[in-house]
Amino acid sequence: MADSTLPGPALAASRAALNAAIADQQAAENGGESPTTPAIPEPNSTRESPEPGEIQEVDMQAQAEGIRTVFNDPTNFNVKHPLYSPWTLWFDSPSTKGRNLPQTPISAFPQTPLPQTPGANAALGWMEDIKRVITFDSVEEFWGLYNNIVAPSMLPQKANYYLFKEGIIPAWEDDANKQGGKWSIQLPKDKNRGNVDKMWLYTMLAAIGETFDPYLTAGEEESPQSLITGVIVSVRPQFYRLSIWTRLAPALSGNEDEAEVKLRERVETIGKHFKVSVLSYPEPQKLAGPLATEVEFMSHKDSEKKGKSAKKLTVL
Ligand code: MGP
Numbered sequence: 640m641a642d643s644t645l646p647g648p649a650l651a652a653s654r655a656a657l658n659a660a661i662a663d664q665q666a667a668e669n670g671g672e673s674p675t676t677p678a679i680p681e682p683n684s685t686r687e688s689p690e691p692g693e694i695q696e697v698d699m700q701a702q703a704e705g706i707r708t709v710f711n712d713p714t715n716f717n718v719k720h721p722l723y724s725p726w727t728l729w730f731d732s733p734s735t736k737g738r739n740l741p742q743t744p745i746s747a748f749p750q751t752p753l754p755q756t757p758g759a760n761a762a763l764g765w766m767e768d769i770k771r772v773i774t775f776d777s778v779e780e781f782w783g784l785y786n787n788i789v790a791p792s793m794l795p796q797k798a799n800y801y802l803f804k805e806g807i808i809p810a811w812e813d814d815a816n817k818q819g820g821k822w823s824i825q826l827p828k829d830k831n832r833g834n835v836d837k838m839w840l841y842t843m844l845a846a847i848g849e850t851f852d853p854y855l856t857a858g859e860e861e862s863p864q865s866l867i868t869g870v871i872v873s874v875r876p877q878f879y880r881l882s883i884w885t886r887l888a889p890a891l892s893g894n895e896d897e898a899e900v901k902l903r904e905r906v907e908t909i910g911k912h913f914k915v916s917v918l919s920y921p922e923p924q925k926l927a928g929p930l931a932t933e934v935e936f937m938s939h940k941d942s943e944k945k946g947k948s949a950k951k952l953t954v955l
Contacts, residue, residue: 709779716779723849723865725776725805728784731769732798758817762810774805781847790836794874802843803869803884811939815868820888820938822910824918826879827930835879839872841917842881846870850916851883851909866905878930883913888938891950903952910934910954923955 709716759766772788775781791800801809811817826835845851846867854863866885873880889903914920914934927933934954941949 709782719777719779721777722775722781722847725774726781726847727774727803727805728772728788729769729801729803729809730772730799731801732795734795734798756806756808756813756815758810758813758815759808762808762812765810765812766808769799769801769809776805778847781843785840785843791839791872791874791879792832792836796874796876799871799873800839801869801871802846804867807868809869809871809884811943813868815886816884816939818887819866819868819885820906820936820940821871821882821884821942822906822913822934822936823880823882823932824914824926824934825930825932826881827928828876828878831879835872838881838918842870842872842883842913845912845917846883851912852885852905854905866909881918883909884939885909888936888940889952891952906936907952907954910936910952914954925955 706718707716708718708720773784775784788800791798794800803809804815807813807815826838831838846869849865849867852866854865864886866887868884868886871880871882871884873882885906887902887906889899889906891903911922915922918934920926920934925933936952937949941947
């Protein structure tokens with residue numbers, strides 16, 4: 640499916656969601672405490688009434704037009720903020736293997752058959768245990784979903800969440816992925832149990848807000864397409880892994896072809912944004928250690944070969 644162009648208010652909403660989340664994280668880091676509340680009002684959260692004398696921001700124009708967004712009325716909003724494109728959440732876990740309906744942690748969501756996307760047939764075996772949870776296309780639906788699923792820190796071992804653009808399945812074989820690759824970081828579980836949920840939230844917000852590869856807003860091409868196809872969090876016995884999948888992967892063969900150099904720069908920008916703005920590591924900080932990796936990029940073709948003689952990019 641083609642990416643749509645985001646109208647101004649939706650862009651503002653997505654950006655606001657990401658910026659507020661990042662500000663929330665930075666404020667918590669500065670204050671030395673762990674953030675516990677979501678960055679923007681969540682549709683099913685109850686807010687306290689204002690204290691007497693508290694100054695409230697009122698959007699006069701929206702009020703005059705009868706528009707109630709989730710920002711000024713979290714329970715009775717009548718306008719949603721559309722995303723650039725719809726996204727689908729997928730899930731797999733040892734507890735869902737071989738079952739038609741996942742029992743935990745998302746049993747509330749009905750199952751639908753695998754969509755017939757280009758390349759889907761080749762991935763049938765791989766996709767057998769990956770359950771499609773839901774597709775959403777607005778900021779509000781995202782929060783509705785987020786508030787109703789289990790956080791990565793609470794998932795069983797070997798579980799994965801996959802958040803992919805609608806029409807792209809989370810498989811190397813999908814046409815949108817087969818020339819691509821992934822940025823990923825591996826984080827030891829014992830040191831990151833308290834961080835992984837926020838890291839996954841910020842990764843999802845950067846994906847749906849299209850801040851990883853902001854070509855959609857650059858206006859340079861007739862119909863620009865983001866390089867991002869999806870993001871994944873994986874829970875493994877000793878570590879968590881966060882990944883960002885891209886449509887294309889630079890060849891890393893020393894080819895100085897202009898298009899290749901541009902692609903490499905564009906892919907490197909995604910990795911830097913991931914490390915610095917989304918995960919909040921200082922750019923020069925070394926991350927690799929026991930069970931930990933740097934933020935690394937590898938093509939899916941190399942992943943298929945299990946990384947043998949793989950060429951990697953690293954954000955250092
Ligand atoms: P993984 O779960 O991405 O890696 O892939 P991990 O976490 O290192 O391994 P795990 O064994 O701890 O889960 C695991 C294996 O699944 C790969 O080695 C492939 O055999 C297979 N696999 C992974 N992906 C992403 C795909 C895919 O997109 N298509 C197909 N056909 N197989 C895949």
